[in-house]
Amino acid sequence: MRLTFLIPFLPLAGAAFLLLAGRRLRGSAAGWLAASLVGLGFVVSLVILGRLLGQPANHRLYVAHLFDWVQVGSFRVGVDLRDDPLAIVMALTVTGVGALIHVYAIAYMRDDPRFSRFFAYMNLFVFFMLMLVLANNFLLLYLGWEGVGLCSYLLIGFWFDRPAAANAAKKAFITTRIGDSAFLIGIVFIWLRVGSLDFGRVFGAAHGLPNGTATVIALLLFAGAIGKSAQIPLHVWLPDAMEGPTPVSALIHAATMVTAGVYLVVRAHPIFEASSSALTVVAVVGIVTAIYAGLSAIGQDDIKRMLAYSTMSQLGFMFFGAGMRAYGAAIFLLVTHAFFKACLFLGAGSVMHGLPDDETDLMKMGGLARPMPVTALTWAVSAAAMAGIPPLSGFFSKDQVISSASLAGRPGFWVAALAGAFLTAVYMGRGTFLAFFGRPRYDGHPHDPPAPMRIVLLALGALAVIGGILGLSASNGLLVRFLRRVIGAVGERVAGPSEAVLTLISVVVALLGVGLAAFVYVSGRFDWQALRARFARARQTLSHGFYVNDVYGGAIVAPAKAGSAFLAYVVDDRLIDGSVNGIGGAFRQLARAGRLAQSGLVRRYALAFAAGAVGILIFVAVRS
Amino acid sequence: MRTPISFFLLLSGMLFTVGTVGVLIRKNALIIFMSIELQLNAVNLALVTFSRQNGNLTGQVLTFFSMVVAAAEVVVGLAIIVSLYRKRRSIDVDDARMLRW
Numbered sequence: 001m002r003l004t005f006l007i008p009f010l011p012l013a014g015a016a017f018l019l020l021a022g023r024r025l026r027g028s029a030a031g032w033l034a035a036s037l038v039g040l041g042f043v044v045s046l047v048i049l050g051r052l053l054g055q056p057a058n059h060r061l062y063v064a065h066l067f068d069w070v071q072v073g074s075f076r077v078g079v080d081l082r083d084d085p086l087a088i089v090m091a092l093t094v095t096g097v098g099a100l101i102h103v104y105a106i107a108y109m110r111d112d113p114r115f116s117r118f119f120a121y122m123n124l125f126v127f128f129m130l131m132l133v134l135a136n137n138f139l140l141l142y143l144g145w146e147g148v149g150l151c152s153y154l155l156i157g158f159w160f161d162r163p164a165a166a167n168a169a170k171k172a173f174i175t176t177r178i179g180d181s182a183f184l185i186g187i188v189f190i191w192l193r194v195g196s197l198d199f200g201r202v203f204g205a206a207h208g209l210p211n212g213t214a215t216v217i218a219l220l221l222f223a224g225a226i227g228k229s230a231q232i233p234l235h236v237w238l239p240d241a242m243e244g245p246t247p248v249s250a251l252i253h254a255a256t257m258v259t260a261g262v263y264l265v266v267r268a269h270p271i272f273e274a275s276s277s278a279l280t281v282v283a284v285v286g287i288v289t290a291i292y293a294g295l296s297a298i299g300q301d302d303i304k305r306m307l308a309y310s311t312m313s314q315l316g317f318m319f320f321g322a323g324m325r326a327y328g329a330a331i332f333l334l335v336t337h338a339f340f341k342a343c344l345f346l347g348a349g350s351v352m353h354g355l356p357d358d359e360t361d362l363m364k365m366g367g368l369a370r371p372m373p374v375t376a377l378t379w380a381v382s383a384a385a386m387a388g389i390p391p392l393s394g395f396f397s398k399d400q401v402i403s404s405a406s407l408a409g410r411p412g413f414w415v416a417a418l419a420g421a422f423l424t425a426v427y428m429g430r431g432t433f434l435a436f437f438g439r440p441r442y443d444g445h446p447h448d449p450p451a452p453m454r455i456v457l458l459a460l461g462a463l464a465v466i467g468g469i470l471g472l473s474a475s476n477g478l479l480v481r482f483l484r485r486v487i488g489a490v491g492e493r494v495a496g497p498s499e500a501v502l503t504l505i506s507v508v509v510a511l512l513g514v515g516l517a518a519f520v521y522v523s524g525r526f527d528w529q530a531l532r533a534r535f536a537r538a539r540q541t542l543s544h545g546f547y548v549n550d551v552y553g554g555a556i557v558a559p560a561k562a563g564s565a566f567l568a569y570v571v572d573d574r575l576i577d578g579s580v581n582g583i584g585g586a587f588r589q590l591a592r593a594g595r596l597a598q599s600g601l602v603r604r605y606a607l608a609f610a611a612g613a614v615g616i617l618i619f620v621a622v623r624s
Numbered sequence: 625m626r627t628p629i630s631f632f633l634l635l636s637g638m639l640f641t642v643g644t645v646g647v648l649i650r651k652n653a654l655i656i657f658m659s660i661e662l663q664l665n666a667v668n669l670a671l672v673t674f675s676r677q678n679g680n681l682t683g684q685v686l687t688f689f690s691m692v693v694a695a696a697e698v699v700v701g702l703a704i705i706v707s708l709y710r711k712r713r714s715i716d717v718d719d720a721r722m723l724r725w
Binding site: 598 | 649724
């Protein structure tokens with residue numbers, strides 16, 4: 001009996017229990033229960049990882065058929081869980097980072113009146129995410145895909161009494177639904193063309209697909225990934241999603257759910273490779289998003305929104321890597337990103353926790369390193385990792401993604417990726433220096449968070465530091481070798497300079513970016529506040545994300561709302577209700593006049609009766 | 625010599641007219657009731673007359689039916705009048721006008 005089913009089953013049981021009986025638990029018991037179940041899932045994942053490692057490399061694939069799900073004619077789908085290297089890497093990331101964030105949330109959400117409900121949703125999310133990564137067919141993957149979308153909605157809108165949170169939840173759900181619909185159409189296409197949804201059979205048949213079919217399917221799947229992973233043009237929901245509690249931002253909108261799109265592309269890479277152009281589209285969307293989000297992040301004053309844009313840009317890098325067929329590097333970046341981005345978000349949560357009124361404005365921070373040393377240390381380490389400073393984890397993963405473009409013989413993409421990396425270094429430097437260094441601008445008496453939160457921060461910070469050992473080399477790192485069964489061997493260098501030169505260049509670019517941020521914000525030789533005032537217009541453009549949101553608002557939302565209002569208040573209220581009520585009203589008027597004939601006077605009725613009889617008699621007499 | 629048939633019909637018509645006018649102008653329910661009986665008897669007379677004229681019994685048979693039905697009607701009608709009187713202490717039909725708009 002394989003234990004795979006336990007991994008998603010544990011959080012599902014937790015969610016069910018907490019939803020039904022969570023309110024009876026006292027204190028933080030609900031939180032500890034949820035966290036320990038996810039932690040147990042992590043342990044089970046480790047056991048399965050051990051079993052996989054004990055097998056020869058080309059035997060590392062098990063499919064556990066739990067039960068038949070759908071069986072209609074020739075359409076058969078089972079609830080099949082797959083454990084292969086890619087699935088187990090994702091499961092380890094989800095449960096590992098997820099358990100840490102659960103522990104953090106126990107302290108963070110302690111005073112919330114709906115404490116147990118929060119952890120029920122979190123566990124439900126982990127369950128769906130695990131179904132997503134462990135599924136062995138597209139329909140089950142889609143179940144998880146929609147499920148995490150639902151949990152994202154529930155958790156963004158967790159504080160639904162705040163209109164901003166309720167609206168952000170709706171926006172996230174609707175925007176991702178656009179991509180999800182395309183994804184579903186893609187799944188239907190797969191079934192029509194291949195006759196099966198099982199990964200093994202679909203990917204086995206992928207090479208035989210005609211180019212056009214493969215392109216259509218790949219792009220439909222990618223549309224789903226765009227929505228879920230907040231890539232241009234469906235990215236507008238992610239910054240708003242920061243209305244949710246900070247642990248949610250860390251778990252769902254940074255470490256796991258938003259990376260589902262990257263997982264999908266890597267998992268379905270045989271379909272993308274069967275098309276001549278799909279991977280190029282993936283790379284272009286990724287790099288455009290990375291640069292766009294990087295620029296936007298520089299203009300953010302809200303610490304969480306800055307992190308949201310940085311997540312978008314890092315996801316862009318992952319797609320970029322996948323588009324360059326560097327699937328191993330993309331997954332590597334996904335894993336390390338989960339470490340350092342979760343740490344950054346939880347650090348932001350600690351800052352909010354320490355400042356009065358959950359302050360998120362970078363302008364009202366500054367110099368927080370002194371009162372909050374642990375938060376500042378873990379944040380700085382994670383930010384440096386993200387910026388790509390060696391020897392932290394982000395350096396290895398980011399560098400491999402960037403280098404993959406040059407190694408694949410596409411120097412144009414490589415330069416664009418370097419620009420994106422430079423922006424990453426700049427905005428991470430800016431955020432770090434504005435929040436933790438320089439002159440204090442905060443109110444109140446900030447302090448480091450309580451022990452459980454500190455421990456989680458330190459654990460994630462440590463992972464962000466040492467995560468690089470998973471992939472010291474692009475072609476032969478631990479992770480890449482482990483994933484080889486799924487993603488194939490890493491291709492030989494096609495063109496361009498050697499790996500060492502490329503690495504050197506990306507390090508220089510990262511250091512330049514951080515240096516620029518340091519020069520502007522902490523060197524003291526520069527009045528950055530005057531600069532802000534002087535370039536207020538440009539700063540506004542960046543902080544509004546180039547007004548894409550407003551364009552959507554004007555071009556799509558406003559007309560849709562106007563159309564709905566027309567249908568609701570003119571067509572429905574006036575036309576449909578009006579005609580129905582009008583007919584009723586006309587009959588009422590008629591009856592009002594007609595009922596006066598009912599005088600209740602028997603003699604009058606008799607008179608009418610007699611008059612009628614006489615009338616008929618006269619009529620008969622005249623006719624004959 | 626037979627009495628001309630028009631005499632009977634004339635009598636029948638006069639009786640019917642008296643009955644109709646009685647129904648229309650009187651307010652007392654009992655009088656109205658009696659007027660209705662008058663109308664019925666006028667019709668019965670006409671039926672018997674036609675029976676005799678045609679030389680068969682159809683009209684006379686119909687008359688018996690009519691008389692039986694009239695008896696039944698009297699029973700129901702008088703019961704209504706009695707209960708009306710008990711309820712409203714009046715058998716004036718103009719007072720009994722609850723069933724109006």
